[in-house]
Amino acid sequence: MERYDLVIIGAGPAGLSAAIEAARCGMNIAVYDENKRPGGQLFKQIHKFFGSKEHHAKERGFHIGEELLAEADRLGVDVSLDTVVTGLYPGNEVMIKKGGQVSHVRGDTVLLAAGASENMAPFDGWTLPGVIGAGAAQTMMNLHGIRPGSRVLMLGSGNVGLVVSYQLLQAGCEVAAVVDAAPKIGGYGVHAAKLARCGVPFQLSSTIVRAKGGDHVEGAVIGRMDEHGKIIPGSETEIDCDTICIAVGLSPMNQLARMSGCRMEQNPKKGGCVPVCNEYGETSVRGLFAAGDAEGIEEASSAMIEGRIAGIACANRLGFLEDGKAKEAVESNEQALDTLRQGMFAPKNRGKQIEKTDEGFPVSQHLLVTGFLGDDEVEVYPGVTHPKGLHPVIECTQNIPCNPCQDACPHGCIHIGSFITALPAVEASAECIGCGRCVASCSGQAIFLVNEDIGGGYASVTMPYEFMPLPEKGDIGLACSRDGQAIGEAEVLDVKSVKAFDHTNLLTIRVPAELSGKARFYKAAQQ
Amino acid sequence: MDTSERIAVHPILGVPEKGRQVQFTYNGKTMSGCEGEPVAMALKAAGVMVHRYTKKRHEPRGIFCAIGRCTDCVMVVDGVPNIRTCVTPLAEGMDVRTQDGVTPLAGDKADKEEADGTI
Numbered sequence: 337m338e339r340y341d342l343v344i345i346g347a348g349p350a351g352l353s354a355a356i357e358a359a360r361c362g363m364n365i366a367v368y369d370e371n372k373r374p375g376g377q378l379f380k381q382i383h384k385f386f387g388s389k390e391h392h393a394k395e396r397g398f399h400i401g402e403e404l405l406a407e408a409d410r411l412g413v414d415v416s417l418d419t420v421v422t423g424l425y426p427g428n429e430v431m432i433k434k435g436g437q438v439s440h441v442r443g444d445t446v447l448l449a450a451g452a453s454e455n456m457a458p459f460d461g462w463t464l465p466g467v468i469g470a471g472a473a474q475t476m477m478n479l480h481g482i483r484p485g486s487r488v489l490m491l492g493s494g495n496v497g498l499v500v501s502y503q504l505l506q507a508g509c510e511v512a513a514v515v516d517a518a519p520k521i522g523g524y525g526v527h528a529a530k531l532a533r534c535g536v537p538f539q540l541s542s543t544i545v546r547a548k549g550g551d552h553v554e555g556a557v558i559g560r561m562d563e564h565g566k567i568i569p570g571s572e573t574e575i576d577c578d579t580i581c582i583a584v585g586l587s588p589m590n591q592l593a594r595m596s597g598c599r600m601e602q603n604p605k606k607g608g609c610v611p612v613c614n615e616y617g618e619t620s621v622r623g624l625f626a627a628g629d630a631e632g633i634e635e636a637s638s639a640m641i642e643g644r645i646a647g648i649a650c651a652n653r654l655g656f657l658e659d660g661k662a663k664e665a666v667e668s669n670e671q672a673l674d675t676l677r678q679g680m681f682a683p684k685n686r687g688k689q690i691e692k693t694d695e696g697f698p699v700s701q702h703l704l705v706t707g708f709l710g711d712d713e714v715e716v717y718p719g720v721t722h723p724k725g726l727h728p729v730i731e732c733t734q735n736i737p738c739n740p741c742q743d744a745c746p747h748g749c750i751h752i753g754s755f756i757t758a759l760p761a762v763e764a765s766a767e768c769i770g771c772g773r774c775v776a777s778c779s780g781q782a783i784f785l786v787n788e789d790i791g792g793g794y795a796s797v798t799m800p801y802e803f804m805p806l807p808e809k810g811d812i813g814l815a816c817s818r819d820g821q822a823i824g825e826a827e828v829l830d831v832k833s834v835k836a837f838d839h840t841n842l843l844t845i846r847v848p849a850e851l852s853g854k855a856r857f858y859k860a861a862q863q
Numbered sequence: 864m865d866t867s868e869r870i871a872v873h874p875i876l877g878v879p880e881k882g883r884q885v886q887f888t889y890n891g892k893t894m895s896g897c898e899g900e901p902v903a904m905a906l907k908a909a910g911v912m913v914h915r916y917t918k919k920r921h922e923p924r925g926i927f928c929a930i931g932r933c934t935d936c937v938m939v940v941d942g943v944p945n946i947r948t949c950v951t952p953l954a955e956g957m958d959v960r961t962q963d964g965v966t967p968l969a970g971d972k973a974d975k976e977e978a979d980g981t982i
Binding site for chain 1: 867868869870872873874875876879881900901904907908912913914922923924925926927928929930931932935949950
């Protein structure tokens with residue numbers, strides 16, 4: 337039986353990160369992945385990631401995947417693709433299946449980094465062709481260039497549901513609505529706001545009663561739910577759609593962990609049944625580690641750090657890395673991980689009602705139910721100010737771990753401080769030069785440049801724009817409010833596309849001055 | 864809104880990288896798709912939604928997970944049933960057929976060959 341220092345199951349963000357750390361220490365590694373290409377789900381993530389600048393924030397997921405792969409390649413990490421791990425036995429013996437052939441290998445250490453599977457919602461008709469997982473939608477449009485449907489109904493308002501809905505719009509699909517059984521939007525407010533200003537409605541405390549159609553989806557019936565989760569009679573409405581997309585959470589892939597005999601626990605904060613791990617990701621079976629979604633559902637950013645920690649711990653266990661160096665490396669990664677696990681959406685805060693931000697500002701309830709900030713509400717936040725001339729307006733109102741905007745501004749207009757979840761504040765003393773770097777750096781697309789008075793009774797608003805076709809200077813169209821309603825005429829003053837902004841175009845429109853605080857999106861006139 | 868199923872230019876990804884156009888057959892009808900893309904994607908682009916019918920209740924099934932996990936999209940490909948079309952690359956001249964239950968539909972290639980004694 338072939339023996340390796342480290343056998344890694346899964347070549348996604350966690351597995352590849354572990355492989356990189358282990359390879360650096362000179363370990364003999366085998367990495368198995370059942371897919372045709374490595375990277376896990378990273379290559380389907382076309383949005384900019386949140387987090388700190390040191391950990392890939394404001395980079396698009398697929399670019400992070402490319403960097404990770406390049407680093408792994410440089411270190412000689414070899415991933416066996418199309419290879420399914422079908423068993424994990426005592427003594428960390430791993431059974432693999434490739435091309436119909438089964439073989440066994442042994443790892444002195446083994447890392448479970450198999451990721452997650454999607455949860456499902458079995459409503460009437462959920463098996464009809466046209467009902468798909470959110471991951472399937474991403475696979476179709478972002479990997480293969482195929483639209484999942486013309487008009488899509490999204491079930492689930494967590495970050496996956498919100499991000500995939502936006503990506504559907506970018507792919508040229510319509511999103512009929514985002515439906516969620518919960519009374520509040522589950523994902524980041526900034527993600528919801530991106531959809532709301534495109535006109536996507538949210539239907540909360542609601543669920544899909546049934547999918548309609550003979551041999552494929554031709555519509556859906558949704559109904560409002562009472563506090564016991566029962567459909568309120570008479571509340572059913574029909575939604576016109578040809579595709580239903582399900583984004584109701586992920587569950588850790590735990591089959592191999594269970595098979596290994598390691599101690600497992602049901603942990604709702606980790607998304608389900610997971611192996612019990614120590615701070616290095618080691619399970620109760622000596623030498624068997626877990627990282628990434630397989631150890632607890634989180635973001636890809638945390639999966640990468642967990643993978644690094646596990647890789648370092650494996651190297652240390654087998655004597656490839658001395659104790660002092662290992663401790664130091666683990667500690668700095670733990671610190672980074674801890675930073676990502678702060679804020680309102682941190683695993684420890686799941687399910688909690690949060691009324692105030694860390695700074696004491698009221699959390700917008702309007703945002704949580706409608707997907708957009710009320711015109712008055714927005715005024716209380718420290719990113720919204722009204723100086724003369726051009727200035728950034730930052731509609732970032734929830735404590736989430738993200739800070740690229742602070743470093744983006746070369747003139748120090750934006751202040752977050754050392755606490756990464758703090759709300760960005762606009763510094764009154766600093767001068768905005770209109771470079772737009774902050775606008776492009778904001779993964780939540782929540783920063784606008786506003787000049788409330790450009791003369792003649794007009795204001796200018798610069799916004800991030802990631803759709804096709806790109807408007808052109810001189811175009812006349814419609815200014816839309818935060819809820820996607822057309823509120824006035826807008827003339828495109830400028831369209832800036834810079835390589836460094838990575839496909840986030842900056843669209844500057846001229847609107848009547850009284851709309852400077854309301855116009856947050858632009859639609860071409862004939863749509 | 865664009866009504867075609869294929870994205871011509873994507874605002875972030877640009878023009879999708881696709882293989883050359885190849886022809887294949889779906890239930891005997893000639894269709895075209897891009898070489899190397901999953902069979903399921905070529906079918907979706909051609910407007911095919913139903914991949915198979917379930918054995919007991921004869922219910923339609925199509926693409927569901929698109930990553931080879933759920934097996935809802937299995938079809939009879941080149942006479943072999945239970946092929947996960949979402950992870951099977953399209954090749955020129957492939958014979959793709961709707962699957963009925965867990966075996967090929969009567970009259971499919973495999974059945975014929977069996978009847979002819981060729982397999």
